[in-house]
Amino acid sequence: MQVANKEIKGRIFKIESLNTHNGPGYRTVVYLKGCPLNCLWCHNPEGISSKKEIWVIHSKCIDCTSCILACPNSALSQKDGKIEVDRNKCEGCYRCADACPSKAIEKIGEDYSVDEVFNRLLKDKPFIDASGGGVTVTGGEPGTYPEFVGRLFEKCREAGIHTAFDTSGQISDMALEKIIPFTDLVFFDLKILEEEPAIKWTGRGISKILKSLHWIIAYKSKNDGPELQFRTPIIPGATDGAENLNSIAKLISDKYKALFTEWEMNLFNDICEDKYERLNKTWSLGQAKSDLADYKRIEKFRDDNAGLKIKISGFVQK
Amino acid sequence: MKETNVNQKFVPDARMKALIARRLKLVIEKKRDLYCDNAEFLVYHWSGEAASFSPATGEHACDVDHRINIGDHNARVDVGIPFPKAKEMPSKQGKFEYTPLNWAQDYVYFIDNSPAEVHENELIVGEFHWQLDEARFFQYPQEQRDAGFDARELGAGGISFTHTCPDLSIGLSLGWNGLLEKVRNNIAKFEKAGETEKVNYLNGSEIIALSIQRFIKRHAYAARDKASKSSDSKQIDLYLSIAEVCENLSERAPQTLHEAVQWIWFFQVAERMHGHGNGYGRTDQLLQPFYQKDISEGKITRQMARELVGEMYIKYGSYTALGGRLKDLSDATNEMSWVCLEAYDLVGGINHMGVMWHDDMDKDFYRYANDVLTRHGCGVPILVNYDVLKASEVRSGYREEDAWNVAYSGCQWYCGVGTEYNDQDVNSLVLVKPMQRAIAAAIENDTKTFDEFWEMYCHEVDRTADALVKFKNSTYDWQAKVWPEMVTSFCMYDCIEKGKDCTDKDAVRYNFTSVNVLGVPNVADSVYAIKELVFEQNRYSLADLQNAINNDWKDNEVMRQHFLNVPKFGNDLDGADEMAVWVSEQVREVLESKRNNKGFPFRPSLFQYMGHTYAGPMLGATPDGRLAKEPLAHGMNPMHGRNNNGIAATVNSFTKLDFAKYQGGSFQIELTPDFFKAGVEKDKMMEAFSVAFFKKGGVQINFNLVDLKVLEEAMHDNDNPAYHDINVKVTGYSSHFVSMDKRFQKEFIERVNYKSL
Numbered sequence A: 001m002q003v004a005n006k007e008i009k010g011r012i013f014k015i016e017s018l019n020t021h022n023g024p025g026y027r028t029v030v031y032l033k034g035c036p037l038n039c040l041w042c043h044n045p046e047g048i049s050s051k052k053e054i055w056v057i058h059s060k061c062i063d064c065t066s067c068i069l070a071c072p073n074s075a076l077s078q079k080d081g082k083i084e085v086d087r088n089k090c091e092g093c094y095r096c097a098d099a100c101p102s103k104a105i106e107k108i109g110e111d112y113s114v115d116e117v118f119n120r121l122l123k124d125k126p127f128i129d130a131s132g133g134g135v136t137v138t139g140g141e142p143g144t145y146p147e148f149v150g151r152l153f154e155k156c157r158e159a160g161i162h163t164a165f166d167t168s169g170q171i172s173d174m175a176l177e178k179i180i181p182f183t184d185l186v187f188f189d190l191k192i193l194e195e196e197p198a199i200k201w202t203g204r205g206i207s208k209i210l211k212s213l214h215w216i217i218a219y220k221s222k223n224d225g226p227e228l229q230f231r232t233p234i235i236p237g238a239t240d241g242a243e244n245l246n247s248i249a250k251l252i253s254d255k256y257k258a259l260f261t262e263w264e265m266n267l268f269n270d271i272c273e274d275k276y277e278r279l280n281k282t283w284s285l286g287q288a289k290s291d292l293a294d295y296k297r298i299e300k301f302r303d304d305n306a307g308l309k310i311k312i313s314g315f316v317q318k
Numbered sequence B: 001m002k003e004t005n006v007n008q009k010f011v012p013d014a015r016m017k018a019l020i021a022r023r024l025k026l027v028i029e030k031k032r033d034l035y036c037d038n039a040e041f042l043v044y045h046w047s048g049e050a051a052s053f054s055p056a057t058g059e060h061a062c063d064v065d066h067r068i069n070i071g072d073h074n075a076r077v078d079v080g081i082p083f084p085k086a087k088e089m090p091s092k093q094g095k096f097e098y099t100p101l102n103w104a105q106d107y108v109y110f111i112d113n114s115p116a117e118v119h120e121n122e123l124i125v126g127e128f129h130w131q132l133d134e135a136r137f138f139q140y141p142q143e144q145r146d147a148g149f150d151a152r153e154l155g156a157g158g159i160s161f162t163h164t165c166p167d168l169s170i171g172l173s174l175g176w177n178g179l180l181e182k183v184r185n186n187i188a189k190f191e192k193a194g195e196t197e198k199v200n201y202l203n204g205s206e207i208i209a210l211s212i213q214r215f216i217k218r219h220a221y222a223a224r225d226k227a228s229k230s231s232d233s234k235q236i237d238l239y240l241s242i243a244e245v246c247e248n249l250s251e252r253a254p255q256t257l258h259e260a261v262q263w264i265w266f267f268q269v270a271e272r273m274h275g276h277g278n279g280y281g282r283t284d285q286l287l288q289p290f291y292q293k294d295i296s297e298g299k300i301t302r303q304m305a306r307e308l309v310g311e312m313y314i315k316y317g318s319y320t321a322l323g324g325r326l327k328d329l330s331d332a333t334n335e336m337s338w339v340c341l342e343a344y345d346l347v348g349g350i351n352h353m354g355v356m357w358h359d360d361m362d363k364d365f366y367r368y369a370n371d372v373l374t375r376h377g378c379g380v381p382i383l384v385n386y387d388v389l390k391a392s393e394v395r396s397g398y399r400e401e402d403a404w405n406v407a408y409s410g411c412q413w414y415c416g417v418g419t420e421y422n423d424q425d426v427n428s429l430v431l432v433k434p435m436q437r438a439i440a441a442a443i444e445n446d447t448k449t450f451d452e453f454w455e456m457y458c459h460e461v462d463r464t465a466d467a468l469v470k471f472k473n474s475t476y477d478w479q480a481k482v483w484p485e486m487v488t489s490f491c492m493y494d495c496i497e498k499g500k501d502c503t504d505k506d507a508v509r510y511n512f513t514s515v516n517v518l519g520v521p522n523v524a525d526s527v528y529a530i531k532e533l534v535f536e537q538n539r540y541s542l543a544d545l546q547n548a549i550n551n552d553w554k555d556n557e558v559m560r561q562h563f564l565n566v567p568k569f570g571n572d573l574d575g576a577d578e579m580a581v582w583v584s585e586q587v588r589e590v591l592e593s594k595r596n597n598k599g600f601p602f603r604p605s606l607f608q609y610m611g612h613t614y615a616g617p618m619l620g621a622t623p624d625g626r627l628a629k630e631p632l633a634h635g636m637n638p639m640h641g642r643n644n645n646g647i648a649a650t651v652n653s654f655t656k657l658d659f660a661k662y663q664g665g666s667f668q669i670e671l672t673p674d675f676f677k678a679g680v681e682k683d684k685m686m687e688a689f690s691v692a693f694f695k696k697g698g699v700q701i702n703f704n705l706v707d708l709k710v711l712e713e714a715m716h717d718n719d720n721p722a723y724h725d726i727n728v729k730v731t732g733y734s735s736h737f738v739s740m741d742k743r744f745q746k747e748f749i750e751r752v753n754y755k756s757l
């Protein structure tokens, strides 16, 4: 017998309604926790580990030390008036967060069943219906939860809710098999196409990603859908080189030209820097945000490759 | 949003540009400001001093340093001096009496001595510089005032003053001669029946109608005079056209769109001279026949129509409504609905029109409304849900045949056109007060359970409501004698026929008393926190709590954080939201159980204009973790900074209330421009949002597109002309940001809580 939808869970660190930039119309975006890659520029670093984590919003802390007393693993301490987390000791039990009177400690990641998330989507349905919107799963890498995403999308399909799957491509064929048949739109990340730099910047090589892409293309040739869009984050020094962009352009124009509807180039900003701090991680791309010159260059690239349906997104300081 | 940055769809010509420039100049020179006496007025809607808003000049005027500026949404144009003949008013020469006739004699003298002005470039004329309350004694007898102070003590108050919606189609079809004839016929009728009081009332109406006719005619003279002195042929044409229209309108009913617009504007001028606050109904319905006739006769172009309506907006963007349904429930949108919206797109600025959405509305028109709203970014038009407005009127006891003709008529209220006098938006019940008394009583009685505490709370709400009933009844006993609204009454059904003023008992068809309930979200959050932390978890005692809030939570930060972080209304969390529904239903039931001495029940409205800003320090800290210096929640909107789950969650919480049971409760959204990412079609997204909101049962959206950085700069640099043309939708009313009171500017900035998604 099949496991019931209320039993199948995904670990989610955020659900956002009325999002306007992850597919058509108003999107309810579900962020799943856990990613096989480790891109140095990641904007959602709290989505990389699949473990439950906490972070402290120091501005809300009133120094009551309730959290330290509540922690069973002595993972918390106070240093220079600030609560510090020993990530090696923390097991994500969330007792500290529950004890904190000012909600300065935030829980990152809670497990929700397919039914729970679906019910949440139903509440947004009037917005989704009125705008031609839908649900978008992202992360992390949502393909980390094949059963969960597949079942959720299946239910959405039945309810007439448009589904979008935002993936790095670093996922198993089994995951694709579960998810793609219920997906209306795939956002497929193409970051770096060469093996060495890919490993350097994202922690993994490129072969599995290309294999997934081929899988989706093959699926599309036999089925009516899903719609395919490419996404490339424009990271100074990492992905934005002419060579890299040209090789992506070559890949998609040679083989897939008729098969995708948009290639989105997302300019880079550093508004996630404080997240790294809160996670006690270092942010190695400190000064590396896109500027006007980058924007101009990408704009030219777009105009030179008119057939590639390029759209530029993201902010630059003008 | 800054007017100069708006990308208008229709371009004003040189003449219109000059009129628009004059409008802005009047604002910058602070000539359109509206005042009240004190913060109590904003909170309790009664100052304890003036019987209404603060007269700008005269014996009841508050001194300049103490009065509070409510914004520059006044039709009156200040000329810097009081009414020159205030001392010669008939009631000051002869005898002052609390009678409509005595009031009418003052009105006639007042309007006869108000100048008729014709300004360059105008085609629509009429301006006024003083209101009657700047020259005639306006105060209720002591018994009424005593009842007012008693009510305030318990947390309630209110005025009764020009917050209704006349049906201008009555006047448009009769003209002033026709209205006069109607008055005279009824005088004859009542004379025969020997009903002296009614005859006296109508004698007053008669002299007022005649004085308005003179006022209009004087504009014709002024225009001819100017024409004779001008050498500019274009300007001469304008003057002569004005003269002809005014000559016609001083007697007969309007026959062209130009005349109809001018008739409406004169009516508003004549009426607002005795008090401001009314809405003027459904402009598209009123003007459509005139427009159609002119177009079919080739007398006018659509652009000319836009300019005529646009000129009226420049004079004052009154509360008016477009769209909605007709009597047979079909869509009421017509060509004039488009013209009225296009006219705004032509002239921009402060305006108070509402578009009444319903599911069968012309989709293109509604899309255009959302286009105007997002492109201009300053809350125009207001979006309201027609079917909810109507349903709430029917629920109150409206007859179907009257209820369809409901119109968005004020900041956040609506009204049966020509049939209702219901004191919308001028009464207040401050819900924090009964809660404070309930806490004290529960401590004294050593209350052990939440149910007992709740019972005490209910009892205290009831006491406050009773005090309000007493005060209102005392007001109603006197209102038609103290300050009748005799110009308005010309365009109300049944008034002239009954020889009674629209403010009087048994005059108009519907006389509910509507009450703004202040602080519902704060009380709900407070009561919920008390239930959780005091009665269920036994974490704190009520005495501890009272002690903490009496000291504004000083040295009790941990405790405050506990109270603050109990789930709050506005996050789509069931427990907290259920409490909000419970608290609002309770006060609704209490109010609906009370009747006024006009024979109608009280009804709650869940909105505020400024009371929430000033009430904070006045009422002290509250058990929801709020500090005394913080404002209260704005209407039924969740307390600022407490809705952290995004707009959709807030909408879900908000629409757990059934708004057909209340008289309005607007949803306030301030978005920063980043909200709409590049490439997103703003109009479509706004449309989708509002349609979804309405389908969930929401009743009104007040929307602003706000660049926080610019507003913060503007707040610290009020006099910098760069900031003078920023319009915002404060609540249901619009204002230029720089002319708002400082405290209110600050609150406005703080409430922007959806910076991005």
Ligand code: SF4
Pocket: A054, A070, A071, A072, A073, A074, A075, A076, A085, A089, A090, A091, A092, A093, A094, A095, A096, A097
């Ligand atoms: S989550 Fe649990 S283990 Fe981790 S710091 Fe908090 S209390 Fe300690």
Ligand code: SF4
Pocket: A056, A060, A061, A062, A063, A064, A065, A066, A067, A068, A083, A099, A100, A101, A102, A103, A104, A105
């Ligand atoms: S419990 Fe919360 S407020 Fe208290 S010290 Fe810890 S983080 Fe700070």
